[in-house]
Amino acid sequence: MKKILAILAAVGLMAAAGTAMAADSTDLLVEAEVLAACSVETVDNIDFGDLDPINDPATTTASTAPTGSAGSVRVTCTNLTSYSLGATPASPTMTLNGGGTNPIAYTPVFTAGPFTAGTSADIRTIDATVAKTAYETAPAGAYSGQLTITVSY
């Protein structure tokens, strides 16, 4: 009888010790969302150079004009984000500097996309054409206008 009681007591102490050594576990969930985001900045402005109302061809393209150059924008998006380009206003014009008069209509030319962004920024060319009829009666001087490039994603 004594042996049985002693064994039971020992088993009880071992069980108590086992409980004290136990640990409790649970799950920890960690979450983060990565945004789809894009930014755009102007690298080069569009420049038609010198326009000659008498001798120019019917249409002048900025990128191929003798003293002109196309514009470009740098588009940076989250990796693998799909995006497209747009331009406003729909019918842009240049006006005589200082007066804001005598508008000359021009047409932006660019590939709208859609594109898929990579891990580095994309340079997108923004070209433009202008018809000789738009400036053949315009007074001489420097003209400028504002074109807004929009990246949609």
Next chain:
Amino acid sequence: MAISKSMVLAMLIGFLMSPTPVLGASVTQGMQVAATILDRGHCSFETSGPYLINFDPALDPLAPVERNASVTFQVRCKGVGHHGSTAIVDRTGSEQLYLTKGSDSIPYNLNLPTSEPVLKNNQPVDITVTATIAENTYRNASPGLYSDTITITVEP
């Protein structure tokens, strides 16, 4: 031989007053019962998990900065003696942790308070776990929800 009423009464009283007849044998032995509640006690999570660490607002790869997010939960330790105890929160493994979305991943670190003092028995103790995503680790991450689930353990 005549039996008088007084003799019958005397016999009955004698029978009732006599010890109980011994039919078997037994012995008894007193013993002490003792137990010691270990000072380290036993700790458990106050509420069942999973606990959530959520990086909010979302990560912007175009403006990356170091981000921290944390969760505070409680553990309760029983069997804590006068000298107090220490709750140890740990996770299995020591490898780099990653938030994943398909095959994409963002590494992160987890700061566990590996020794939180427990001063009182059977009282909830706050435990704060902080996760950190380094600035330059999600510049090229694709959009979407990233997640990871790990197991944490409180001891003893």
